[in-house]
Amino acid sequence: MTGMLAVYQKELASYFRSPIAYYVVAVFLLGTGYFFLYNVFLTGETTMAGTFQNMGILLTTLVPVISMRLFSAEFSAGTAELLLTLPLDPWQIVVGKYLGAVSILVLMTAGTVVDLVPLYLFGMPETTTILAGYLGFVLLGMACLAVGLFFSTLTDNQIVAALITAAVLLGFWFVGHLQSFQRSDALRGLVGYLSFSLHFVDFIQGLVRSEAVTFYLVVAAVALTLSANYLKWRR
Amino acid sequence: MNSDSAVIALESVSKRYGSRTVVHDLSFTVDKGEIVGFLGPNGAGKTTTMRMIAGFIAATSGRVCVAGHDMATENVEAARLIGYLPERPPLYDMLDVSSYLRFVAKVKGVPRASIVAELERVIAACHLEEVVRREIFKLSKGYRQRLGLAQALLGRPQVLLLDEPTAGLDPGQIHETREVIRAFGDQHAVLFSTHILAEVTLICRRVAIINHGRLLAIDSPSGLRRALEETHRVMLQVSAPAADVRAELLSVKGVLAVDVHAIPGHPDVLAVDCQVEPQQGLEAAIARAVTRRWDLHRLERQQPTLENIFLRYVNAPTDDP
Numbered sequence: 001m002t003g004m005l006a007v008y009q010k011e012l013a014s015y016f017r018s019p020i021a022y023y024v025v026a027v028f029l030l031g032t033g034y035f036f037l038y039n040v041f042l043t044g045e046t047t048m049a050g051t052f053q054n055m056g057i058l059l060t061t062l063v064p065v066i067s068m069r070l071f072s073a074e075f076s077a078g079t080a081e082l083l084l085t086l087p088l089d090p091w092q093i094v095v096g097k098y099l100g101a102v103s104i105l106v107l108m109t110a111g112t113v114v115d116l117v118p119l120y121l122f123g124m125p126e127t128t129t130i131l132a133g134y135l136g137f138v139l140l141g142m143a144c145l146a147v148g149l150f151f152s153t154l155t156d157n158q159i160v161a162a163l164i165t166a167a168v169l170l171g172f173w174f175v176g177h178l179q180s181f182q183r184s185d186a187l188r189g190l191v192g193y194l195s196f197s198l199h200f201v202d203f204i205q206g207l208v209r210s211e212a213v214t215f216y217l218v219v220a221a222v223a224l225t226l227s228a229n230y231l232k233w234r235r
Numbered sequence: 236m237n238s239d240s241a242v243i244a245l246e247s248v249s250k251r252y253g254s255r256t257v258v259h260d261l262s263f264t265v266d267k268g269e270i271v272g273f274l275g276p277n278g279a280g281k282t283t284t285m286r287m288i289a290g291f292i293a294a295t296s297g298r299v300c301v302a303g304h305d306m307a308t309e310n311v312e313a314a315r316l317i318g319y320l321p322e323r324p325p326l327y328d329m330l331d332v333s334s335y336l337r338f339v340a341k342v343k344g345v346p347r348a349s350i351v352a353e354l355e356r357v358i359a360a361c362h363l364e365e366v367v368r369r370e371i372f373k374l375s376k377g378y379r380q381r382l383g384l385a386q387a388l389l390g391r392p393q394v395l396l397l398d399e400p401t402a403g404l405d406p407g408q409i410h411e412t413r414e415v416i417r418a419f420g421d422q423h424a425v426l427f428s429t430h431i432l433a434e435v436t437l438i439c440r441r442v443a444i445i446n447h448g449r450l451l452a453i454d455s456p457s458g459l460r461r462a463l464e465e466t467h468r469v470m471l472q473v474s475a476p477a478a479d480v481r482a483e484l485l486s487v488k489g490v491l492a493v494d495v496h497a498i499p500g501h502p503d504v505l506a507v508d509c510q511v512e513p514q515q516g517l518e519a520a521i522a523r524a525v526t527r528r529w530d531l532h533r534l535e536r537q538q539p540t541l542e543n544i545f546l547r548y549v550n551a552p553t554d555d556p
Contacts, residue, residue, distance in 0.1 A: 006341035010327070010334075017329040017370075082325030082386070085289040086342045087314035235293040235310075 003088045007096025011070075012103055020069065021104055024062050028108045031058045036115045046123025051115065052133040052204045056197060059141055060169040066104050067148025068162035070097045071227075075156030090231040094224055098149055105141040109134065129206035136203020139216035140196060144169050146223035153227045172196040240266045241300075242394050242424035243288055248297035250283050250448075257283045258448040260297070267393070270420035271453075272435035272442045273428035276549055280448035281428040282322050285398045288426065289319040302393055315344060318392035322399055324383025328372035332363060332382060335371060336389065343390040353389060360415050361385040362408075376403040384412065388419065395419055397427035401434065413438055432545055444548045451548040459544050468537045469509045469518055472498070475529035477505055484509060487524050489517045504532060 015021040032055055039050035074080040083093060119125045148165040155161050176195030182188040192198055199212040241264035250258040258280045265271045275281050286292045287299050290310035299306040304313035327335055333354065340350050358364055361381040366374060374382065380403050387395060400416065401409045416425060417438050429435065435442050436456045443453040452459060473480055477495045484493045484507065494508040511517050518536055525531045 002344065003342045006338055010330070010338045013334060014327060014329050077325075077328065078321065078323040079325040079327055081286070081289075081291050081321040081323075082319070082339070085291050085314055085317065085319050086339070087311055087344060088342060089311055235291070 003086070004092040004096040007083075007088070007093055008099050008103075011097050011100025014069075015066075015100065015104055018069075020065065021107075024065050024104065025108045025111060028058060028062055029111045029114075032112050032115065036112075040119065046119050046125045048115075048119070048125070048130050048133055049204050052137060052200075055112070055137060056140060056200050057173065059137070060144060060173050060196070061166060062108075063141065063144040063148050063169060064162035064165035066101050067145050067152055067165060068158040069152070070101060070149050071152040072156055072158040072161045076158070084231065084235075090228040093231070094149070094228045098146060098224060101145045101149065102142055105138065105145060109138055109141070126206065129204075132203050132206045132208050135208060136200050136212070139203075139213060140200050143196065143216040143219040143223075146220035146227075147172075150223040150227045150230075153230050169196070242267050242302055243426060244298075244300040245284075245288070246298040246300075248284070248287060248294045248299055250280075250287060250292070251295045256448060258287070258294075261445070261448070261450050262297075263443055263450060263453050265394075265424045265426050267424055268420065268422060269441065270416065270425040270427070270439050272439035273426055273445065274430075274432070274435060274442055274545060275428070275445040276430075279446045279549075281445060282398055283448075284445070285319075285321070285396050285426070285428060288394075289317060289321075289396050290314060291319075291321075315390075316393040317396060318387035318389065318394070319396045320383045320387040320398060320400055322402075324379050325386075326371045326374075326379060326382060329370065331368055331370050332358075332374070333367045335382070336385060339386045340389045343392075345390050357385040357388045360388060360418075362411060377405060377408050380404055381408065381412070384415065388415075391423075393423055395423055395425045395427075397425070399428055399430070401429065401431065409434075444545060446549045467511050469511050469521060470533075470535050470537060471507045471509070471521065471525065471531060472504050472533040473507060473525050473529050473531050474503050475505060475525070480505060480507060480525070480529070483524055483528070484521065487517075487520050489514050490521065 035054035
């Protein structure tokens with residue numbers, strides 16, 4: 001536990017001593033602010049639905065920037081040789097690093113709360129719907145970060161890790177659109193189930209379905225398990 | 236060598252990457268309180284061996300044990316007892332020196348209450364006082380190397396693995412680093428690799444010579460020298476006809492081979508190189524044989540230096556196809 005905590009603290013410190021955290025949070029908040037203005041003031045609807053939808057796709061492009069360095073940087077800087085020979089189980093390393101990245105996610109999510117101020121000042125938004133949206137957004141981010149962490153264990157090149165992660169995440173985001181091309185129900189169901197965005201839509205509409213919660217958590221768990229086992233195997 | 240007291244034990248360890256074998260059937264031990272030098276040219280398999288002992292990579296076959304823990308299955312337990320400085324110091328450039336050391340100390344399980352004292356100890360031992368608050372990416376090569384060493388000393392590990400700890404240091408720093416290793420080796424097992432032969436004679440009790448992934452010899456520096464005395468050489472300079480002096484010297488009992496060549500600029504003096512058996516009084520016999528007929532200008536028995544030993548072992552033909 002101490003070891004995992006130390007890894008977590010080191011990870012957070014590395015984020016904030018490099019420009020990455022500031023860059024990601026700034027881009028995300030600027031982007032979200034723009035979408036919020038666009039969605040709310042142009043349509044006059046006091047909901048976050050449109051903004052959440054945009055936040056989701058913005059997230060899939062920013063997650064690779066957060067996750068690319070998690071392991072790739074350790075391999076390229078040679079620090080993996082320290083990290084993997086310290087008295088740490090690969091699980092402790094993976095979870096410590098993952099929680100560091102999730103902290104950045106939570107931080108950038110918290111920043112968007114500013115947008116709620118005008119919403120409550122000038123309208124009557126549904127609080128529970130907004131809370132469900134935030135829950136879905138954080139769960140979506142957690143699943144994406146775990147996927148990014150896994151690809152970062154596979155290469156010592158941060159750019160490669162980021163590009164693969166971005167491609168895979170965008171694939172999972174848009175895979176739901178394939179539904180209309182499928183004739184068989186089984187394939188339609190499968191494509192729909194794999195879609196990161198279709199599950200997210202439920203949350204945006206204020207629907208917290210246990211199936212959707214489980215989906216994101218399972219994706220995260222599978223990606224983290226693969227990462228820890230890959231680290232053990234590559235010895 | 237008593238295997239019970241061995242802190243590091245390798246039993247027929249091999250490492251293969253696909254069809255390429257980097258380490259062949261390597262076996263040796265390092266005992267408590269012993270400093271062993273690991274000598275070999277670049278690409279000999281030193282770093283791979285170090286990495287297997289540290290648990291960074293696993294052996295393809297054979298067994299690596301550290302303090303009784305099999306590195307194949309108990310590497311996390313063993314890691315508590317190992318201080319490891321890889322060939323490239325594993326430093327987080329974005330952290331400052333003190334937070335970096337604090338991170339390693341925490342992970343190594345140094346109790347919270349003694350972390351400050353432990354940090355002070357390694358900072359003093361590696362002379363890092365001036366850079367404690369500096370970010371690592373601003374450090375010079377010498378400081379980076381010493382910070383890597385400081386990290387390895389944290390938590391007083393039973394085993395210290397140092398992959399070329401003096402690389403990139405100036406002579407003064409090399410001396411200080413050797414003193415740190417020497418002081419540490421009194422109570423712990425130290426295995427360190429180096430290209431610098433003098434270093435080995437200075438601080439090691441035993442030397443392991445490795446090339447092409449095979450252990451060529453492991454002995455004390457003086458033991459290695461003794462082992463090579465059987466191929467001792469006597470060099471002399473004499474004014475004589477080449478054929479006659481060769482015949483004369485070969486008639487002396489104990490002389491195995493004679494090599495005669497001219498010395499540029501001295502037409503009437505020959506340089507003679509004799510391979511002899513390691514017996515006492517042979518120089519006198521050679522001198523007597525030569526002075527009976529010619530003028531002897533110079534005669535010396537060549538002591539094998541560690542350099543010669545190393546080159547001989549490394550250049551010796553191997554069974555490799």
